[in-house]
Amino acid sequence: MVLSMGPQHPATHGTLRLVVRLDGERVVAADPVIGYMHRGYEKLTEFRTYPQITTLVNRIDWLSSFANEVPFVHGAERLMEIEAPPRAEYIRTTLTELARIATFLLFLGEMGLQVGAITPPFYGFRDREYVLNLIEGATGGRFHPNFNRIGGLKEDLPWGWVAECRQAMQKVLDSCDEFEDLVVGNPIFEQRTRSIGIIPGSVGASYGVSGSNLRASGVDWDLRRDGEPYLSYRDLDWKVWTHPDGDSFARYWVRLQETRESARMVLQLVDGLPSGPVMAKVPRIVKVPPGEIWVNTENPLGEMGYYLVSKGATGPFRVKIRSASFGNTSILPWLLRGCYVPDIITILASLYFILGDIDR
């Protein structure tokens, strides 16, 4: 039996279509059909100037928009050989981590929903709201901040933001404990996720699976620590979490730990916030000198990268957008073979992709 799941299906987070060939409830072959949300950003970037493009890249992974802007502006800054002031870098780091927390809180709840528990998503949404309020307070936008400028940030943080941030991080840490009790500690959840969708580290890497998904397979690789130094991660005391199992449970567990870790990082960041301007001296019209650069960062969903080719104009000549979910979902045909229909949902949920991040 051929079952076409999606493009409108609650488990596909949007418009992924999965053509599944079934033998009873067992999957014989699965072919993901993507592109229902293809917006042609790589083409569009060739028609925009650099400041305009941050608006576009915001919408790639719409759950952690701020984190998408960072590698792009970094690429342009490095090509122009300007550096954002340390305060701007700190605030960027804070907001990136907040975006990560918001994304993961949603995941922690959503995964519960996908395996059938109705209540966790509401907790996830509730706690994400604290974080979104923070992002909105700082940037003015809940989902699409468009707050980065080449050379720094649009504005400084508002008064009282730091105190509010500390409180919210405490709530996030509490909520992580709650998820640990409610979901991770649940025997049925364990039954549904343990040894489901096992990705061996080497296979995952060769498919381009990255981020938490790869770390859940025991690969100790985090671009915040191991990549080209970016933002202020070197100043922080933090830990990269891995899990040896590589199954859906491991992916949930790793993201839970990373949410905690990010909350702790934000607390450190707001404590050590340097003073100073948030914008470097940048010419009014941004012209990026000719050159090529590959910038990649650790986004909530995995490795996000831009291959920027500039020919010295006000806009890039070519931008290759390497989005995390693209690699993460390209393993699906391999991963889904032989599992049961209910496991498809568990695996899809645990890989955690955003359709805008696959289709770009």
Add this chain to the structure above:
Amino acid sequence: MMTLALDLGWGSTLAIKTLVIMLLIPLGALIFGWVFLFKMMAHMQSRLGPMDSGGFHGWFQLIGDGIKFMQKEDIFPEKADRRVMALAPFVVLLSTFLVFLVIPAGPRIVVEPLDTGVFYALAVSSLSVIGVLMAGWASANKYALMSALRAAGQLIAYEVPLVLAVVGVVIQAGTMNLQGIVVAQQEGAIFGWDGIGHPFVLTQIVGFALFMIAAQAELTQPPFDMPVAESELVGGYMVEYSGFRFLLFFLGEFGTAFAFSALAATLFLGGWALPGVHGGTADALGPVVVLVKVMLVAFLMFWARFTYPRMREDQLQSLAWKWLIPLALVNILVTGALKVAF
């Protein structure tokens, strides 16, 4: 009601009985839907639920939803078997109606005090799966079909522990008549102490637990809602239904939850019985007492429903066959041995 009805002809009696039963289900479904689905779930999930319609905590919301559903177009897919698909929700609802026939709400308030009450109630309650199968097959939808097959497999697996869990009660009460079981709990004594009668939940705690688990599976509620599984089968057998027929399924879902809660309240919590209340007072208080006990049982059911994730079909089967059924058999043996010993 029996005595009340005796003065009338059988036709009028039948009419009244039918009317009561017909009213009971929408009423029960409404109460359950509002109290548990809208309010309890909302508060467990740190939100308020509907607050506006009707004034007090949105009590009118569900009725309004019902009215909305009735106005909607009755859609049939092109390849669907129209007649079977149209009939299926009624079959589901019918099985729920039939359960209420035997549930007593007072010493004399019962529609039909059948001598084989327990047997009858469990038998008709499993009729609903025929409706589910009809709906799943006739919808001409792969999700619906898979859901129907899962529902059938699940029903077979969980009907067994459900029946076996009740056997302990039947042994203790010495009758299959639900009225008799209630009286046995009212008049009985726990190992000689008769202060509060003998609610079987105290001595049949294993049976009660088994009954609740199996009932949860019969109702296809989480953690056993694989046939509905909205995140993978998109609602399962109900996926192609709309408007009034969908409303019937909804009524059936909560009506059945009401029926099973009532059954559990009768079998294990003593039904209408209150210690020291007899005769006419029991008749007057009976329905209220039953309702309170039903709500108690239903609270447990819905609490589990809103808390647990869903088990996979194979895990759910192995739970039934490897754990629940052996446990139920052991329970019967122990009950039987104790019954003989005392």
Add this chain to the structure above:
Amino acid sequence: MPDEQPEGADEQPGDDGPEVAAEDPRALAERETALLASLQAVLGDAIVEHGDACGDLVVRVRPDAWRRAGEVARDELECDYLSFISAIDWTPATRPAGDTSGDTSAPVQPPETTFGVAGSTGRFQVFARVASTRRHWGVTLKCDVAEGDPRAESWVPVYPGADWHERECWEMYGIVFDGHPALRHLYLPSGFEGHPLRKDFPLLAREVKPWPGLVDVEAMPDEAGGDDGGEA
């Protein structure tokens, strides 16, 4: 891990073709030099050119060594992780530089064809980024593709994740990957004609309706007077 002493550590890798004037003058870092050395040791003269993109090693290989380069990167450099495979069209945008009518929003690119780091012989180039999850390094590989009959070797046997990237590349640039199991459309509907990311493929939305942005924003200040910094 290429442990041997990198040959020519002081070598200036900036021979990026004469067209690129303002290339980053830095020499390759030590790690990148070592990576290049071990690539050279295996691939030999299959490496046409190499360059430095802001500290990252870019290596251009001969088209017939494309898959071999992937294998070497995977086996010798321990680059087990495939980041992406994509392509680039080096023709300048269709819009002539002097054209100020119509769409004035798109940035004006230089009208002459120039090539990026590590150069190119023609219009199309396939490039890929691989990285090592254990050693935390990475390399960008490039390979030229003939314009008339754009073909490249498929990397699917080397990195199974290349499947989708090559499908995307095929539909966006029309580059055929030899040895790919099924080059089907990835994003676009199956009947789609044309290759959208080629520079001669017009962005139809802009052709039909010019960019409206300029009517309601203030005129951009003159380029010469625009270096007063501050907010962008």
